[in-house]
Structures are given as structure tokens and as C-alpha cells.
Amino acid sequence: MRVLVTGGLGFIGSETVCALYEAGHEAVIVDDLVNSKIAVLDRLETIIGKRPACYIVDCCDLKAFREVFQKEKVDAVIHFAGLKAVGESVEKPIEYYANNLTSATNLLLLMKEFGVHNIVFSSSATVYGIPQRVPLKEDDPVMSATNPYGETKVMIERIIEDACAADKSLNAALLRYFNPIGGHASGLLGEDPNGIPNNLMPYITQVAIGKRPYLNIYGNDYPTVDGTGVRDYIHVVDLAEGHVATLAKLAQNPGLCIYNLGTGKGSSVLEMVHAFEEVNGVKIPYKFQPRRAGDVTENFANCDKAEKELGWKAKRDIKDACRDAYYFQQKNPNGIE
Numbered sequence: 001m002r003v004l005v006t007g008g009l010g011f012i013g014s015e016t017v018c019a020l021y022e023a024g025h026e027a028v029i030v031d032d033l034v035n036s037k038i039a040v041l042d043r044l045e046t047i048i049g050k051r052p053a054c055y056i057v058d059c060c061d062l063k064a065f066r067e068v069f070q071k072e073k074v075d076a077v078i079h080f081a082g083l084k085a086v087g088e089s090v091e092k093p094i095e096y097y098a099n100n101l102t103s104a105t106n107l108l109l110l111m112k113e114f115g116v117h118n119i120v121f122s123s124s125a126t127v128y129g130i131p132q133r134v135p136l137k138e139d140d141p142v143m144s145a146t147n148p149y150g151e152t153k154v155m156i157e158r159i160i161e162d163a164c165a166a167d168k169s170l171n172a173a174l175l176r177y178f179n180p181i182g183g184h185a186s187g188l189l190g191e192d193p194n195g196i197p198n199n200l201m202p203y204i205t206q207v208a209i210g211k212r213p214y215l216n217i218y219g220n221d222y223p224t225v226d227g228t229g230v231r232d233y234i235h236v237v238d239l240a241e242g243h244v245a246t247l248a249k250l251a252q253n254p255g256l257c258i259y260n261l262g263t264g265k266g267s268s269v270l271e272m273v274h275a276f277e278e279v280n281g282v283k284i285p286y287k288f289q290p291r292r293a294g295d296v297t298e299n300f301a302n303c304d305k306a307e308k309e310l311g312w313k314a315k316r317d318i319k320d321a322c323r324d325a326y327y328f329q330q331k332n333p334n335g336i337e
């Protein structure tokens, strides 16, 4: 299959491009470099052995985006592109709604115009809002998200559902990711956030290489195993492979389908710190801080549906992810340059 990958130079997108080639597919990347570096393309070429087609285009620019569809015939689309920082989305809600919704609707319009019938959308466990119960299942209610970023995921899911209802030839998978971490085994691809990391693993790896003095752990009074928040951390390579499995499913014309992509296992912040220390032989100093606004206590997935219907299951554990994340950070102390 020839697959258009928006956001294909990003953390999850680039790993998915690798997984596509590994499975014998081909990728056409569209990325505006807002949250990624062009050097990722060279690294993809090193890993894959050939250079994927890549367009530096903002999906919100309908004219430029249409030119990509005019030049490249594709069988499916994976839509990763989007703004994704929870805190920033609270400060800049209009920018988040404008960017994420416009790029998604532009994509759907162009798919219709050019007769592309298969889309995989990069959604998030954030659509479940404050979980009523864990593990979360796909038929648990979609709630109002706790921030504008999450709300764009809820809205785009809804737009895609309506598009599927109106067009029986459209196949769409909404993939609800839990917490992707880790990196490519080569150390060439990994999480490379701009500025101070918002997420746990890149913060830990920056402490590990001495770039930051200690980790702030937000909250030690949650009703969990050790008082710290619990999440379902999934290795990004497993997540990438989940997208390849989903494309095979879409080829069977299922219409709309929804899958949780996680491991089914929750780990606390302290368990992550200890796993990281153990597998990498480094000490991660930390300080407890008050809870972070908007954080939930516990969040992990039931992934039975993906296993049953996609034949996909996470194969790597948090230790694999801690090792690969650290290796990437060691090889790229200043990020991808």
C-alpha cells in the first residue's frame, strides 16, 4: 500500500513510517516541521534504505495540500499532524481548534475529492475524560475532554463518525493511544520535544543525562499503589505496528472502527522511575510536587478488541521502552539536529 502520513516526521509518525516499510508498504510524508525536524528524513532514509517522498506542507493550507494529492496517488491516509501540548492548548485554545480541526477537515475533503477511502486517525485516551472505571474499553463513553487539545480529538472523532455515516465507502479507524514512550532501537528516532518536556519519559531521560537536576513528580497522594499517577505506557514501536495492522483491517471495508492501543497494564510514576534506573543503571533524583491540574488518577486500556480484530498486541514492556528512550537521549543529547 502507498500511505500518506501527515505528521510523518514526528515522534509517532516517523516510527510508523519505518513500520510501514518494514511491512512492505510505502509512505508519502506531509509535515510542516512545527514539532519535528527535517533531519528526521535523513534518519528515515538511513533506517529504511530509501528516502520516502516528503512534502513540507501545512495541512491547513488546502491549496498546497491539494497539490500533494494531485502528485501522489495513495491508497490510505494516517493522520498524525496536529498540535498536542495539553497546557499550551489551555493558553491558546483558538489556535488549537483552528489548526487541528482545519487540518482534519481539509484532509477529509481531499480524500473525498481524490477518491481515497481509508483513514487512520491518531486519537487519544483523553477522549474518555476522567475515567469512570479502568481498564477503559472502546465502548466506554466519550466524555468532554479536560482541555482544548483533548477536545479537538473528541471533535475530530465525531467529524469522522459523521463522515462515515454519510459515505458508506469510507473506512476509518480511530486509534486511541495511551502513553507512547521509547524510541527506535537504532537510537536514530525518539521523542524530541521543544523546550521543557511536558511528558514524563522525555523529562526522565533529560534528568538521566544531567540536562535537568531532578524530576518533578506531580502528586504522591493519589489512591494508587504508591500515591503517584498510573498510566498505560506503550512502546512507540508497538504503537507503530498497531497502525500497520489497522491498515490491513481497513482493507476489508469495515466502515468505522475504534481501537484502544495500549498494553493493558498500568504503571505508576515511581514504578517508571525505578524501571528506568534498573535497566539503565542511572539514578533519577526526584521531588514530589503538588498534583498537576487536569491529571487523572489512573488510566489504562483494555486492548482485547485490538488483539481480537487486528491480531495486534504490544510485545515490548516498560523496561524495553526505558532502555530505548535513554539510548536515543544519549545519542541525541540536544535532540535531533
Ligand code: UFG
Pocket (backbone or CB within 6 Å): 084, 086, 124, 125, 126, 127, 150, 177, 178, 179, 198, 199, 200, 201, 203, 215, 216, 217, 218, 219, 228, 229, 230, 231, 269, 292, 295
Ligand atoms: N508526570 C510527572 N512529572 C512530569 C511529567 C509527568 O510526575 O514531569 C506524571 C503525570 O502527573 C502523570 C504521568 O506522569 O501521572 C504521565 O504524564 P504525561 O504528561 O507523560 O502523560 P499524560 O498521561 O498526562 O498525557 C498523555 C498524553 C496526552 C493525552 C493524555 C491522555 O501526553 O496527549 O495522555 O490520554 F491527552
